[in-house]
Amino acid sequence: MVIDERLGVFIDSLSWNIPQYLKEAEKKAASENVPVIKRPVQTLLGFLLRFASPDAILEIGTATGFSSMLISEYASQAATIDTIEKVPARIKGALENYKKYNKETRINLIQGDASEVLETLVAQKKLYGFVFMDAAKGQYMNFAGPVYRLLKDRGILVTDNVLKDGEIIQSRYAVTRRDRTIHGRMRSYLYYLTHSGDFDTVILPVGDGVAVSVKNPG
Numbered sequence: 001m002v003i004d005e006r007l008g009v010f011i012d013s014l015s016w017n018i019p020q021y022l023k024e025a026e027k028k029a030a031s032e033n034v035p036v037i038k039r040p041v042q043t044l045l046g047f048l049l050r051f052a053s054p055d056a057i058l059e060i061g062t063a064t065g066f067s068s069m070l071i072s073e074y075a076s077q078a079a080t081i082d083t084i085e086k087v088p089a090r091i092k093g094a095l096e097n098y099k100k101y102n103k104e105t106r107i108n109l110i111q112g113d114a115s116e117v118l119e120t121l122v123a124q125k126k127l128y129g130f131v132f133m134d135a136a137k138g139q140y141m142n143f144a145g146p147v148y149r150l151l152k153d154r155g156i157l158v159t160d161n162v163l164k165d166g167e168i169i170q171s172r173y174a175v176t177r178r179d180r181t182i183h184g185r186m187r188s189y190l191y192y193l194t195h196s197g198d199f200d201t202v203i204l205p206v207g208d209g210v211a212v213s214v215k216n217p218g
């Protein structure tokens with residue numbers, strides 16, 4: 001978390017309010033060490049979905065389906081939800097969750113590596129009003145091109161984990177060698193979102209950092 005922990009708990013106590021079954025799914029994910037979006041990010045996603053009411057939503061990075069189920073809760077009931085995941089064990093977990101919570105027809109899980117799936121969706125001329133990017137941080141810049149093409153004009157792109165626990169502001173020599181590549185790539189991605197003209201972007205210190213972008217027409 002980027003902000004003071006007690007402040008975070010206070011904010012969540014006021015604004016975090018998800019249905020019981022999602023609390024149960026969040027708890028299960030935590031017990032299995034499966035990543036899920038943090039509580040203030042859950043609140044922000046729910047808010048943006050109610051506000052923008054997109055009719056087609058794409059998520060990159062399903063894990064075991066927590067955030068896609070949350071999306072299904074706050075999107076309009078007519079909205080379509082596609083989500084991409086490549087790891088077999090996660091796919092299995094997501095399908096189990098969808099079955100358990102009656103989301104099998106509501107959420108469309110696309111199995112495969114997002115770098116390939118995104119190109120397929122572009123070729124199919126799919127268009128989304130809302131994209132939630134929450135996969136491998138080092139790949140965000142590679143996904144940015146297809147994601148731009150998949151978004152409608154003024155469509156929303158929400159990107160999770162962009163401040164990586166505040167590590168992004170450390171000099172690249174202060175981060176471990178393993179993280180250095182990701183660190184550089186995330187900086188490039190944030191620079192792209194804020195300077196390319198493709199998007200209007202605000203970077204928020206919510207959870208591990210969230211970028212909220214709106215697509216500018218090409």
Ligand code: SAH
Binds near residue numbers: 063065067
């Ligand atoms: N959005 C989920 C958490 C996602 S964690 C939630 O809040 O419930 C990130 C997930 O992205 C992991 O399960 C990982 O396997 C997946 N992932 C990472 N890189 C990917 C890629 N290139 N293609 C598809 N899935 C990917």
Ligand code: MG
Binds near residue numbers: 035036037134161
């Ligand atoms: Mg995340």
